[in-house]
Amino acid sequence: MSDASTAREIDEAAADWAVRLDADPARYAAAVETWLAGDPRRAGALLRARAALSFIDAAADGGGVATPRRRGPSRRGLLAGGGLLAAGLAGLTVWRGMGDRYDTGLGEVRRVSLADGSTTTINTQSAVGVSLEPEVRRVRLARGEAWFRVAKDATRPFVVEAGNARVRAVGTAFSVRRRDDGVEVLVTEGVVEVWRAGAEVSRSRVAAGEKAYVYEEQPAQAVRAAPNEIEDALAWRQGQIVLTGTTLAEAASEFNRYNHRKLVIDEPDLAGETLVGRFRADEPDSFARAAASTLGAAVREDGGTIHLSRKRLY
Template identity: 50%
Template sequence: MSERETAQAISDRAAAWVARMDREGHDPAVRAELKAWLAGNDRRRGAYFRAKAAWNMLDRASVLGAGGPQSYEVAAAGGPWFSRRRLLWGGGAAAAAAALVVSVTGLDFFAVPDQQIQTAVGEIRRVPLSDGSLAAVNTQTSLDVTMKPKVRQIALKSGEAWFQVAKDRSRPFVVEVGDLRVRAIGTAFGVRQTAGGVDVQVTEGVVEMWRVGDESHIQRVAAGSRVFVAPDKAIVPVVAANEEIDKALAWRTGQLVFDGDTVAEAVAEFNRYNVRKIVVTGATLGGQKMIGRFRTNEPDAFARAAATLLNAQVKIGSDRIVLSQN
């Protein structure tokens, strides 16, 4: 660390690290980078702990609050209210306020989650959680479960899961996907992370959704509705979609349902669940529409059905299945 690095600069950098860890803390490379920065000087570690304490208090307030302005503020003892932005980016004043709010002695910000769940290609698991909730975890999914006294946190790092949440009004159940938060108290909902964004499907009760840093704009989503959130874009209006949700969540029983989906879309779904991939050749075959219900682990049955319905050819090999135009 340079001798010219001021306390203000250290405090500002610590605040930036706290915000980054909230977004990217699941990434081992980011965690390693933070550890290297902290090792540079004891003052850095102290500043980080103080900024993290302030963030934790604000996170707790935002989770437990009802959405009003004070839900996202915290008071120093005998002092004024500070917003999250002001606490994190206000430098030394923020650190002093955080120190008055909570003691940070003994906190471990690199603690391993209570439960880490990962599924392989084609694997679908039903996992009971320690609070009595149930997680149905789809193929190629990774998530971390952390049960705290005041909040239940699920970090969905990749893939898809459906949660049947045990009712506990004192401990909200919050799923984190990047900077998106989905909160429930007692309900059932599915969350899928894709390259294009996050798809949330509510099957029971109500959930609330917001982006970190934009907690004043909370979207409520009721049972029978779904929301798709693209990266760095506002939460789109809720769409009522009971039948679509039933179809999208058929994977929970090991099935895939197609009703007007294109062959290309159906093939992409099958390829999520199987090591042996389906390949479509021909300019127009991929755009043909499909209707049917299939087992996730039977791509050959799907390929034969598609070939029969669409007057196509199918070649089933040990490493791949080829659908081609006649």
């Protein structure tokens, strides 16, 4: 298969995804992320397709605001049949939030040097899109967690988008982690501004040694972290997990982020026991044995699963 043929197939698939996302973004969000991960060229193709779709709708409206109501094969056909090129020739400004995309697999921690001199360390099962534009450096954390050391450039702020959270820096170091109920920001150097999309007037300044959490409907609030809390939370950069009075259930969940062999706690009361220690993230079996010894528990392996349970007296 020729390179031209492959590129054409990517553009055609991108056109399909653009129409599907326009029709029902919630339904197709996870599937399109899987598709994007298969080839680095797909992100750019999808961005062009979605921008062209807006252009086509706006043109159909006589230059007005595009609406999502006109869906179907005709719009997809325009995309695949030349709509992308037409949009580009028309001078359409495309949001380039994923000019470069970096993905990590299970247990993988990756350090990336960016063209502006900044660096990012990306944690397990994460996806980061980077676009270094003339007036702003944009990063999109689609999933997972990343730590950024930002090169100083007063003319181009460094803005990270993660769900509805926004983090702005010029020259500093901080991490951003997407969780189920919001976004956590930890600052290791300098100062950043944190806010919720749509609530720009409620920005919070977060300094080194502080953290902030952005929930769906609440403004970000900076709080002072406990001594060593941020350093411990970022131990994953050295391939480690630090437990500081962490429950066994929370510890198991953290180890499961990095390993195919999963930890399972068999009893709820055992899951609530707390632990302190520093462990290698890629050694769940060593952790299980240490936890069992500390808590008087038993370890049982079942295929790819490591079970921790109360010892039985028979």
